[in-house]
Amino acid sequence: MTNFVVKTLANAAALAVAIWLVAGITLDDGSSMGHRALTVILVALVFGLVNFIVKPVVKLFSLPLFILTLGLFTLVVNALMLLLTSWLAGKLDLSFHVEGFWTAVVGGLIISIVSWAVNMVLPDKD
Template sequence: MNAIIMRWLFNTLALVIAAFIIPGIEVLGIAEAMIAAFLLGVVNAFIRPLVLIFTLPITVLTLGLFALVINGLMLWMVSAIVPGLEIAGFWSAFFGAIILSLVSTLLSWFVKD
């Protein structure tokens, strides 16, 4: 249970860092970042695998790079649902998803399950 909460907090921190780095991403507060990180985790757990299966041919053709587009779309979709998370466009979501993945991966290295 502690590992799940730590990952949620790491993703929240990663989202705040992405909002600080990427000009088109804005998080209005910590509570909104926590809600967005939680919802992003739910979306990545349930919707993202289905989208990856449906887009498998193009993902294979691009040698996996299309998965980055899918990550950006999932982040953009979450921003449409969470009122405190505003993303200006697809490219902001795309680069924000890359930053989010890198930061959350780096932070999760420090805590082992």
């Protein structure tokens, strides 16, 4: 349970940094800071589910591309997972939006770096 909370908090922090740094990633909610924080946490949960369920399947089917590009295809997969999260957030009536593919590539790179850093700082007991 602790691992799930840590990963969700890391994803939420990484998404918040990406929203703050990248102009094409927006949280179009004009409400209070508490509601925006809840929205970021819900988007982090969706992002975590997408990474848990869809990402391994995509990685398996694109294994030759990972080998051919020496792992750089990970950037494309991360961008696609961020775009899928944006689409799902729209379907779930969450106000998270990613503009396009290249914005998603930059956002995915930022999210990966920040998530890694936050996971290094936060405890992981499980």
